Amino acid sequence: MKNNWKKLMIALFSVVLVLSACGQGEKTGEGENAGSDSKKYKVGVTQIVEHPSLNAAFDGFKKALEDAGLDVEYDEQNAQNDMGNNTTIATNLVNSDVDLIFANSTPSAQAVAGATKDIPIVFTSVTDAVSAELIESMESPGGNVTGTIDLHPDAIPNTMKFLKDELGAKNIGMVFNAGEQNSRAQVESVKEILEEMDMKVVEASVSTSAEVKQATESLVGQVDAFYIITDNTVVSALESVISVAEDNEIPMMVAEFDSVKRGGLGAYGFEYYDIGYEAGEMAVKILKDETKPADIPAQYPQNLKFVVNKDAADKMGVTIKDEWKAEFTE
Template identity: 45%
Template sequence: MRKVWILGLLLAFLLAGMQTARAKMIHIGETQIVSHPALNNDSKGFKKALEEEGFVEGKNVVFDRRNAQGEMSNCYPIAQKFFDDKVDLIHAISTPSAQACVKVCKGIPIVFSSVTDPVKTGIVPKLGKTGTNVTGVSDRWPITLQCEMYQKFVPKAKRWGTIYNPGDINVTFHIKEMKAAVEKMGGKLIEAHVSSSAEVMQAVQSLVGRVDAIHITSDNACVSALEAIVKVCNQNHIPLFVGDRDSVPRGAIAAYGLDYFLVGYEAGKKAAQILKGKKPGEIPAGQATKFTLWINLKAAKIQGVKVPKAMLDKADKIWDVNGKVIKGS
């Protein structure tokens, strides 16, 4: 009888220990609109920042990572699951993902990243201390400066093409600024619209013969299907420029853009503050600011562009005609 009592006591202690260990685990829901290198690097940076602050996956943190597969309608069920599961914190990568979480997950701390304009899209009432359950990092790009810089690669280009989803309010801000910049330089912006990555190939083919160069901005459908755009541009010698650096080694000529690992890293540092007890609304939401120029000489050769020496001198990272990095790291 005594042995049974001791075994029961040991079992009780064991169960209590398991429950305590389980209670110490922090549950983080991470959602992104689609998979592509920029957003994936955002996620990696977020995880790295948390690790540096003592929040390690598998040790005291459990991640529930969800991907909307490029469909905005999938963002809300993901947000609802996080809310139903009562996760401790949400990392929302991209505007659609963040909008869904803000609307559904009342009371749960939310850290957004890779969001162009969190104020105009209703994610936060203002940058700085929001006073809400939301903070994060905006990836707003210097569109006008990008347009002016890319024009130097192809000074004779007058007809600039772009492809985007008009239903993505994030992207429409960029397109409006791009159009104004192109027209200011004496050119014309020619648009092709898509609603998903499956339509990108047809959209880029529709621009052949109508444009002198193509500039792809922050549209997630296009970035996730960039290989289709690169293929058509290579076949037709259309210079291709992009806004995110991770698309340069994939076949674009150049990008003046952000390091998305650092975007996620900064968001991760904010998340760590929350997990240590600080309120999200007291942690300033802000913009990423470090932009660098990457150039792919192999893509330039295929697409018929001679890169000016001034741009090569300015570049932070360069791939040669064989795809080898010859400047930067």
Template identity: 40%
Template sequence: MKFSPWMTMGALSLALAAALPAAAQEKSVAITAIVEHPALDSVRDGVQDALKAAGFEAGKNLKWQYQSAQGNTGTAAQIARKFIGDKPDAIVAIATPSAQAVVAATKTVPVVFSAVTDPVAAKLVANWEPSHTNVTGVSDLLALDKQMELVKQVVPNAKRVGMVYNPGEANSVVVVKQLKELLPTMGMTLVEASAPRSVDVSSAARSLIGKVDVIYTNTDNNVVSAYESLVKVGQDAKLPLIASDTDSVKRGAIAALGINYRDLGEQTGRIVVRILNGEKPGDIKPETSTKVELFVNPGAAEKQGVTLSQALIDSAAQVVK
């Protein structure tokens, strides 16, 4: 590139910037999460790892900022407005409330959601095809057929699957609807138990005793926050518990086929890299997680009246002692 001696310093700076490769110019990524806990923190760290692997490193050629809403949706909206005012190259929004706050506040700044179970139900995108808007991202939606296959592996003769959930949580309602359609095709039926509050989880679980062969739990916030009370019912009634998040196995579930949230973050980060390199978010199809892990807890199985096959134990990514 040739530079005129009559160029102003500002014009010269712009010309130099244009001459640099995209990865060498400083980019800006803002990341927000509804709350801090191990899974969502892993998503954040995975995003940063993917950016670094692609040559975008904070303090060198990447401006990186992160804020948590500390569980407050009002704060999530404030963070969204602040970030949009900063005009970053991309905003990463972790978990549904933060993603909804950001998407509601901008139609121009690229938004990449992550750890959102159902982005369509959350009205982030119209469907699972490229949105042709400023939004794309990665869902932590789990394949329910594989979840139910795990139920069959743990309790081979299971016919009635119980599910404790909060009917006010949209993602759980979606799972219940899907299970009602799926289970009959696998020779099973669903029995629901409502737990609108965390304190209702124990009584809801007890209401399933004698009515079901196994209890399955999704990532319902009420249930996960009170999982120990569910475990007590499972042990007292010899009622097997199968979870969809691996942390619950450490707390007393027999098994879970769950998302590796660090990998989910890296997958999200790779989409951010594509946007930083010039792709439009609306041209990128929303994705689901490409990796799940099996955790098993043979001790919990024994307490809940079942014995895990050695083949299932051997196939697990982690055996909780």
């Protein structure tokens, strides 16, 4: 009886040791992953239209979350520049149990901000977030929204000065969608600056990308140069503007580098990938560190530089000067 009892105790002790070893193994595994976030996040994505700048911003956003080690499932939605779709997408994402919404453009951000006051929203590719009523101020956004702006404060003044001093332009043609709040804000900013410079804006408004070429052609003979802002409707059909500018040798300045690469003469700008990445860093703070959007200041692009497209300059009849101190793309 004593021998049987002794054997039973040894067996029970062995089981305890095995279970203890298993527990230690699990803890060791957790220790090896310390600092990484094992949670699976769901991020809703709303983008107003397909074009290279917005796509680059989304690429940057995803890379920031990847670099932070977050495991993310994306629910990607594109409105194809249809405001009805834009509103529907916002409603669907809010009802899809997402942890955060990434809004890529002003209309996208306005739609989701109107649909939820609870789910965190991070925007990018927004020109004036305060006027768009997305945030209370850049420093203190308030509410559930923050993000990155796609207009450096010095970009428009520098561009207008370049058009006047270097190209001798007085009448600046602007094609834009008046239905986009970000576009109206930029046009008004240009008008204010040009009024002080004894220059003026000649406008052509569109509502769809199909109208862009005809609207641009209507300005020929009235303008000395074009300035194409970050208008989603126009940028999605930028090649139409480029063809008119080249055919008539009218210099066409743009507001961001992707449009320079596509054939714009030049821009004081930044990379959309960068502001997307910076927005992604904000999303990491919200998801991983549980920081509230209200406590994350919105921010402007961090780097502003001047880029000129040599090939576009030739086609638009512009002679490049050494003193421009620009970076060049073919």
